[in-house]
Amino acid sequence: MSHTPLGYSDSLRIGTVDFVSADEIKVMLDIDAPDSLSLNSGTPRPFPRINGYVLIPSENGYLVGQVVWVTIERSQYPKRKGMQDFGLVDLPYPMRKLSLSAVGTLVSTEIENAEKKKTQGFSFRRGVETFPSVGDPVVIPTNEQLLSVIQSGKNRRVKIGTSPLADGAEVKIDPDRLFGRHLAVLGNTGSGKSCSVAGLIRWSIEAAQSDAGKSKARFIILDPNGEYGNSFGGLKSRASVKHFSVEPSGESEQLKIPLWFWNSEEWCAFTQAAPKAQRPVLIQALRAVRDGVIKDVRTPSAEMRRYLRTILSALRLNQSSGDPWRGNGPIRGFRDRLRVWFSGLSDDSAGFSQSEQEAIERLCGEVSTLLESHSAEWPPAFSRQEIANLIVSVNDSHSAFGGSDTDLLPIDPNLPRPFSGEELIRSVEANAEVLNATEHVETMLMRIRTLLSDIRMKRIIGESEGVFLHEWLSSYLGETDEDEAASVTIIDLSLVPAEVVHILTSVIARMTLETLQRYRRGNTKHNSLPTVLIMEEAHSFIKRYNEDRENGNAGTVCCQIFEKIAREGRKFGLGLVLSSQRPSELSPTVLSQCNTFLLHRISNDKDQELVHKLIPDNLRGLLRDLPSLPSQNALLLGWATELPVLVRMNDLPREHQPQSDDPDFWNVWTGAADREVDWKEIADNWQNKGNGVDSSISVVDQETSADDFPF
Secondary structure: OOOOHHHHHHHOEEEEEEEEOOOOEEEEEOOOOOOOEEOOOOOOEEOOOOOOEEEEEEOOEEEEEEEEEEEEEEEOOOOOOOOOOOOOOOOOEEEEEEEEEEEEEEEEEEEEOOOOOEEEEEEEEEOOOOOOOOOOEEEOOOHHHHHHHHOOOOOOOEEEEEEOOOOOEEEEEOHHHHHHOOEEEEOOOOOOHHHHHHHHHHHHHHHHHHHHOOOOOEEEEEEOOOOOOOOOOOOOOOEEEEEEEOOOOOOOEEOOOOHHHOOHHHHHHHHOOOOOOHHHHHHHHHHHHHHOOOHHHOOHHHHHHHHHHHHHHHHHHHHHHOHHHHOHHHHHHHHHHHHHHHOOOOOOOOOOOHHHHHHHHHHHHHHHHHHHOOOOOOOOOOOHHHHHHHHHHHHHHHHHOOOOHHHHOOOOOOOOOOOOHHHHHHHHHHHHHHOOOHHHOHHHHHHHHHHHHOHHHHHHHHOOOOOOHHHHHHHHHOOOOOOOOEEEEEEEOOOOOHHHHHHHHHHHHHHHHHHHHHHHHHOOOOOOOOEEEEEOOHHHHOEOOOOOOOOOOHHHHHHHHHHHHHHHHHHHOEEEEEEEOOHHHEOHHHHHHOOEEEEOOOOOHHHHHHHHHHOOHHHHHHHHHHHHOOOOEEEEEEOOOOOOEEEEEOOOOHHHOOOOOOOOHHHHHOOOOOOOOOHHHHHHHHOOOOOOOOOOOOHHHHHHHHHHOOO
């Protein structure tokens, strides 16, 4: 028996609007509305279901409502169709109610099918132009309408899963929206976060390869737990997967983050430099050591030029402070510093030209004459003219060695120019002497020496000979050739010492951002080089901090660079993906900049409360089922999807899943799963025996050195 259009529409009716507000619509279901399974929509479909969809006809099409809750209300006067006997007394009858969240509008439009023919269909768009009125009918969507809702949006290029609420309809996303406005993947341990992150990367690359025959995607994964090492095998040949770790094995390479990559903020955070005494010395030392980095200018003349420039800067500093004439103590201290600065200045003149040697001898003679006139135990004050003449003499000698006034401009202490750890130590000692702060920098020097002597860190930051900035960028950020394949870089941080793991993470993230900034500034053909930075265990590295603290520690510096990426990364093509099981501990600044959320099961009340604050008021009811979501299921909402949708993520083959399985206690206990343990091998690896490091260092020696040089 066929239905007329009006009759068919009436068969889809399930109730009427009972209450309307800006953030909630309540529906009174009809007595004959489906109570568990709907058969009037074309195919059997469970109804009513939390997070399911219903339609309310309007002049613009249909208002789309998402079910928030279902309840039963005892009604004295149920509405019954076809009532004939008005003498009957109606008894209380259970009436069902729905609460809806308005998510958008479904309009009728012309769509183009696979055969390029235009047919009448439906289009979903976010936002509600007009709200319904009390008494308006509510209908269940047809299969065509439901697919139009679930599969809404343009540029749906990457399939990430299916919708359990829409007969397994495909859920696809636009990568520009997903990665361009930052993504947060949140959920409890074991809910499927890592598999979702690995899947999003793999599925995006495969979709690009399928569509264009190649992919030039760039993903950088910061992996604190070493989970992703084997997650991207099996990609097509035009995908480059690089794996860097502290102790390389198999196909992984040695992780190298040279210490000259670190900027002044990172050095100050690591050394815990005091802001008044130690920080100026450290920054000046970084300026000096970065200025002498090019090996082919490390000649005796170049070294003397830099030394004279340092003395000239120190003299001007003392002149402005008034030490040469301020009092007996400062005058004597200034006289003693002059002796130290110029002692032995002409002892080693090998490699100097005739004019350079004459300039040094002339300067030493003038300084000797000046010191003889102030050689008493309590010397008289230096006159301003004497200091001015001394500065002129040093400046003339500086010019004789090729120096100029522009050399006196401060060098950027953050320039990534190569230097060694020993050079930094000597520079700190020399600048502390010049700035009269030797007694204040001992603890800072101890921390630097401890870092350089740590056998765990030598391979990462110390053995950086032959490391060039452009080669490092090419290895870690991916090639820039037109024919180059997709690039996935996995940086395993699992064995990085806790004392420096935040610093190294900060360095990698900052270098990535600054590289893309410079690419955009210097590239006239393209605006940006799209790159995605993934931070696993984000609650440990992007942790909220106390802004009132004067000294920034390593964790604060690390968080601040990610806050900068969250605020500015989009403009330079850097997308951020956060994966965390404790969203309540994340930086509010970073979370507020994430426009898309993939929410797995969340059971902690504080985490739930935070997630509710991030979601608009009219969608908060949809989050009530987060504690009950099964693994591999998640709620996708935000900029990357036209409407909130419950999605069952695609399956990942076992060999492509991150190594984050729960421990198999019972099978090991019962012997069903054998575990062979070689403690000697583990101990040797731990002590770096057989890895090119002095194996004579015992555990006791290591413990003693750690006590002697505490961080």
